[in-house]
Amino acid sequence: xxxxxxxxxxxxxxxxxxxxxxxxxxxxxxxxxxxxxxxxxxxxxxxxxxxxxxxxxxxxxxxxxxxxxxxxxxxxxxxxxxxxxxxxxxxxxxxxxxxxxxxxxxxxxxxxxxxxxxxxxxxxxxxxxxxxxxxxxxxxxxxxxxxxxxxxxxxxxxxxxxxxxxxxxxxxxxxxxxxxxxxxxxxxxxxxxxxxxxxxxxxxxxxxxxxxxxxxxxxxxxxxxxxxxxxxxxxxxxxxxxxxxxxxxxxxxxxxxxxxxxxxxxxxxxxxxxxxxxxxxxxxxxxxxxxxxxxxxxxxxxxxxxxxxxxxxxxxxxxxxxxxxxxxxxxxxxxxxxxxxxxxxxxxxxxxxxxxxxxxxxxxxxxxxxxxxxxxxxxxxxxxxxxxxxxxxxxxxxxxxxxxxxxxxxxxxxxxxxxxxxxxxxxxxxxxxxxxxxxxxxxxxxxxxxxxxxxxxxxxxxxxxxxxxxxxxxxxxxxxxxxxxxxxxxxxxxxxxxxxxxxxxxxxxxxxxxxxxxxxxxxxxxxxxxxxxxxxxxxxxxxxxxxxxxxxxxxxxxxxxxxxxxxxxxxxxxxxxxxxxxxxxxxxxxxxxxxxxxxxxxxxxxxxxxxxxxxxxxxxxxxxxxxxxxxxxxxxxxxxxxxxxxxxxxxx
Amino acid sequence: xxxxxxxxxxxxxxxxxxxxxxxxxxxxxxxxxxxxxxxxxxxxxxxxxxxxxxxxxxxxxxxxxxxxxxxxxxxxxxxxxxxxxxxxxxxxxxxxxxxxxxxxxxxxxxxxxxxxxxxxxxxxxxxxxxxxxxxxxxxxxxxxxxxxxxxxxxxxxxxxxxxxxxxxxxxxxxxxxxxxxxxxxxxxxxxxxxxxxxxxxxxxxxxxxxxxxxxxxxxxxxxxxxxxxxxxxxxxxxxxxxxxxxxxxxxxxxxxxxxxxxxxxxxxxxxxxxxxxxxxxxxxxxxxxx
Numbered sequence: 001x002x003x004x005x006x007x008x009x010x011x012x013x014x015x016x017x018x019x020x021x022x023x024x025x026x027x028x029x030x031x032x033x034x035x036x037x038x039x040x041x042x043x044x045x046x047x048x049x050x051x052x053x054x055x056x057x058x059x060x061x062x063x064x065x066x067x068x069x070x071x072x073x074x075x076x077x078x079x080x081x082x083x084x085x086x087x088x089x090x091x092x093x094x095x096x097x098x099x100x101x102x103x104x105x106x107x108x109x110x111x112x113x114x115x116x117x118x119x120x121x122x123x124x125x126x127x128x129x130x131x132x133x134x135x136x137x138x139x140x141x142x143x144x145x146x147x148x149x150x151x152x153x154x155x156x157x158x159x160x161x162x163x164x165x166x167x168x169x170x171x172x173x174x175x176x177x178x179x180x181x182x183x184x185x186x187x188x189x190x191x192x193x194x195x196x197x198x199x200x201x202x203x204x205x206x207x208x209x210x211x212x213x214x215x216x217x218x219x220x221x222x223x224x225x226x227x228x229x230x231x232x233x234x235x236x237x238x239x240x241x242x243x244x245x246x247x248x249x250x251x252x253x254x255x256x257x258x259x260x261x262x263x264x265x266x267x268x269x270x271x272x273x274x275x276x277x278x279x280x281x282x283x284x285x286x287x288x289x290x291x292x293x294x295x296x297x298x299x300x301x302x303x304x305x306x307x308x309x310x311x312x313x314x315x316x317x318x319x320x321x322x323x324x325x326x327x328x329x330x331x332x333x334x335x336x337x338x339x340x341x342x343x344x345x346x347x348x349x350x351x352x353x354x355x356x357x358x359x360x361x362x363x364x365x366x367x368x369x370x371x372x373x374x375x376x377x378x379x380x381x382x383x384x385x386x387x388x389x390x391x392x393x394x395x396x397x398x399x400x401x402x403x404x405x406x407x408x409x410x411x412x413x414x415x416x417x418x419x420x421x422x423x424x425x426x427x428x429x430x431x432x433x434x435x436x437x438x439x440x441x442x443x444x445x446x447x448x449x450x451x452x453x454x455x456x457x458x459x460x461x462x463x464x465x466x467x468x469x470x471x472x473x474x475x476x477x478x479x480x481x482x483x484x485x486x487x488x489x490x491x492x493x494x495x496x497x498x499x500x501x502x503x504x505x506x507x508x509x510x511x512x513x514x515x516x517x518x519x520x521x522x523x524x525x526x527x528x529x530x531x532x533x534x535x536x537x538x539x540x541x542x543x544x545x546x547x548x549x550x551x552x553x554x555x556x557x558x559x560x561x562x563x564x565x566x567x568x569x570x571x572x573x574x575x576x577x578x579x580x581x582x583x584x585x586x587x588x589x590x591x592x593x594x595x596x597x598x599x600x601x602x603x604x605x606x607x608x609x610x611x612x613x614x615x616x617x618x619x620x621x622x623x624x625x626x627x628x629x630x631x632x633x634x635x636x637x638x639x640x641x642x643x644x645x646x647x648x649x650x651x652x
Numbered sequence: 653x654x655x656x657x658x659x660x661x662x663x664x665x666x667x668x669x670x671x672x673x674x675x676x677x678x679x680x681x682x683x684x685x686x687x688x689x690x691x692x693x694x695x696x697x698x699x700x701x702x703x704x705x706x707x708x709x710x711x712x713x714x715x716x717x718x719x720x721x722x723x724x725x726x727x728x729x730x731x732x733x734x735x736x737x738x739x740x741x742x743x744x745x746x747x748x749x750x751x752x753x754x755x756x757x758x759x760x761x762x763x764x765x766x767x768x769x770x771x772x773x774x775x776x777x778x779x780x781x782x783x784x785x786x787x788x789x790x791x792x793x794x795x796x797x798x799x800x801x802x803x804x805x806x807x808x809x810x811x812x813x814x815x816x817x818x819x820x821x822x823x824x825x826x827x828x829x830x831x832x833x834x835x836x837x838x839x840x841x842x843x844x845x846x847x848x849x850x851x852x853x854x855x856x857x858x859x860x861x862x863x864x865x866x867x868x869x870x871x872x873x874x875x876x877x878x879x880x881x882x883x884x885x886x887x888x889x890x891x892x893x894x895x896x897x898x899x900x901x902x903x904x905x906x907x908x909x910x911x912x913x914x915x916x917x918x919x920x921x922x923x924x925x926x927x928x929x930x931x932x933x934x935x936x937x938x939x940x941x942x
Contacts, residue, residue, distance in 0.1 A: 120922040283754070
């Protein structure tokens with residue numbers, strides 16, 4: 001931890017030099033003006049990178065926030081007489097509020113619809129700036145009174161540069177904290193984030209708010225850069241330019257925005273004589289980056305460096321140093337042992353990129369470690385104090401219909417603490433729909449759901465998660481680009497006490513909390529036998545192991561009731577055995593488990609009680625033995641009375 | 653009162669063009685889940701090519717065909733260069749790549765045809781058909797509205813009745829299943845973009861004589877058409893028609909009441925509407941399966 005801090009301050013010192021020295025070397029007015037422009041463009045692009053690169057959202061209207069910041073600052077200083085620092089804050093917070101509002105408007109909008117909301121917002125602001133001339137001065141310009149100190153040499157640039165530096169430091173802290181992790185997770189699967197307790201609505205407003213705040217801050221700096229502010233600089237093309245900066249530099253990297261800013265700010269200067277070709281140059285940069293280097297200049301360079309390092313045998317050294325770092329943050333020693341071998345095996349394989357092969361290798365080793373684990377390995381913090389037989393979840397007359405189709409038709413279901421409850425039925429019988437309602441992913445069309453006696457139907461998924469119910473998904477909903485460990489860490493969302501300011505300032509309290517969660521996450525990975533795969537991207541694991549990651553991630557929530565939606569689908573016999581073993585140990589730790597499954601051996605071997613659905617209705621319920629003999633169940637599965645008689649005959 | 657009648661008529665004409673261009677968004681969205689954010693610039697390309705040929709003395713119908721063909725060709729190139737290689741990326745990828753292509757197209761037009769708006773003569777002359785003393789309509793406007801509606805009707809028939817049209821819809825429903833049925837999804841994707849761009853090109857030649865023809869004309873028209881598609885619901889061709897007409901009329905009527913608000917109207921409408929119904933007026937909200 002100490003080492004990392006030293007490293008960070010070294011970067012800050014380097015940044016301070018980069019801000020401080022250039023104006024001394026070239027004290028020309030033109031050059032300093034250009035530097036100022038770089039500084040505030042950088043702030044905008046860094047903010048947009050948080051939105052696009054990290055949280056996977058999109059804004060084609062950032063020029064709108066930029067404009068709000070600029071006019072907010074200029075007008076609050078000019079009309080309300082606010083002093084400069086307050087005007088700066090006013091402009092930035094005005095944009096921030098607008099950002100949260102845009103997020104609120106676009107909550108349910110995706111893809112092109114989200115793009116349209118942001119385009120529309122940008123267009124409304126731009127047109128207002130242009131036409132509402134009594135307020136903004138329009139294209140003719142608005143007079144801005146610059147405080148006298150700004151006229152002195154490079155003083156205004158030093159202010160903008162210092163702000164850019166502070167913004168970089170805070171953003172670096174933020175994205176390396178759980179906030180960055182949650183944002184990336186949300187961008188990869190909203191529903192998975194929600195069932196882990198993340199209020200996606202609030203988080204979208206947060207990230208739009210921060211991003212807009214920074215765009216606004218950039219705008220306020222633009223407003224005070226000269227004595228006139230006109231409305232020409234806020235067109236749609238400006239929003240596109242910001243995006244080009246993010247993509248060309250490297251979306252989702254810290255250094256990307258800096259490189260991207262240099263590209264979009266300096267190119268027009270370099271090609272001044274090719275003014276008529278500007279659109280083409282920018283279009284080509286954008287298109288070529290997307291096609292040839294989707295991770296941008298910084299991402300591409302980093303990947304190239306990794307390749308060179310691997311070819312030169314440096315990969316092994318790097319990998320070996322990793323467990324040491326991990327151990328420093330409190331990883332259990334046994335896990336660290338397997339971890340050393342894994343990445344080396346992957347790297348040494350052929351020297352070429354073979355993440356799948358590497359993952360498979362670790363998987364085998366990890367499973368060996370997992371199989372050796374005994375029931376005593378259940379972490380004590382997972383143990384619940386629910387009394388046996390206590391009713392956790394009760395559904396009464398639950399119904400769901402989609403445009404005329406009745407998927408679930410009046411089902412009653414009671415899940416008791418410390419039991420494994422099976423939910424079976426033929427395809428299309430309504431199992432998944434029922435699970436979606438119980439976990440808050442769908443809002444039921446009718447009926448009630450009680451959680452420990454309280455009405456909870458209609459509560460969203462993240463609220464159910466906060467109450468202690470979470471789930472896995474039939475169609476995996478991992479965060480594929482996060483590592484296995486990071487996936488599990490997102491699951492601790494409910495236990496996070498240190499908030500936004502702690503993350504921004506990277507306080508020791510935040511670090512302690514993070515270390516504790518890492519320790520627990522490694523315990524969970526050891527439990528499912530994947531400790532050796534902790535640092536691999538979750539998406540690179542074989543299918544069966546991805547299921548185990550989902551289970552580990554769900555366990556991080558310390559659920560009272562864990563819903564497993566077809567955990568054995570697509571798994572081999574060995575993996576099914578392993579999942580069964582894990583489920584058994586969880587029941588022993590006091591968890592209740594509702595498992596939807598087609599694999600009858602698993603259901604019959606594990607469950608205390610089984611509910612059978614057919615055509616959206618409950619047709620049987622009872623012990624596995626009773627269910628197996630129930631003629632209605634046999635009929636539902638095999639059809640026809642003759643078959644039932646036949647099967648019955650064979651069975652007895 | 654007559655002012656408003658005039659506004660409604662102009663609005664319907666413009667709206668039918670918005671709707672025509674927006675059907676292009678529909679065609680590619682249902683087949684590939686992507687659309688061309690540079691649709692407006694493809695329209696401009698069609699208009700420019702058409703205008704050039706008209707000026708060169710070719711008959712109007714030949715110019716129309718050439719404009720459509722030029723845009724269609726650009727659509728094929730767009731699919732190959734900016735859509736197909738980026739399918740795997742998140743939605744950000746294709747949105748930005750089509751924006752990038754549109755910037756290049758716009759720049760090429762700037763270099764070839766210059767900055768100044770050009771007059772595009774109508775084959776129907778410039779005499780005004782008087783409805784009342786102060787309400788009139790250009791014959792070309794009547795032609796534009798009629799041609800747009802007929803084209804849209806033909807498009808629907810094509811998609812519903814012909815094998816090729818059904819194949820497009822099949823890819824939209826389930827890419828893998830369609831592929832198993834012997835439909836080549838890659839070829840369908842190319843076809844969708846060619847069809848979509850051809851509609852834009854047609855829109856360009858149609859609208860040229862009643863708007864200004866310049867290299868920037870696509871930005872305004874494309875964004876309004878996009879707004880129409882979003883208002884109506886991207887997967888609902890009838891909704892798109894209603895959305896286009898609604899936006900056209902709202903814009904022109906606002907211009908009468910408060911001219912400064914005219915350009916803002918489509919966007920305010922969008923923001924209001926998406927709060928109420930996030931998939932457009934007629935958009936079906938499908939439950940995502942988990």
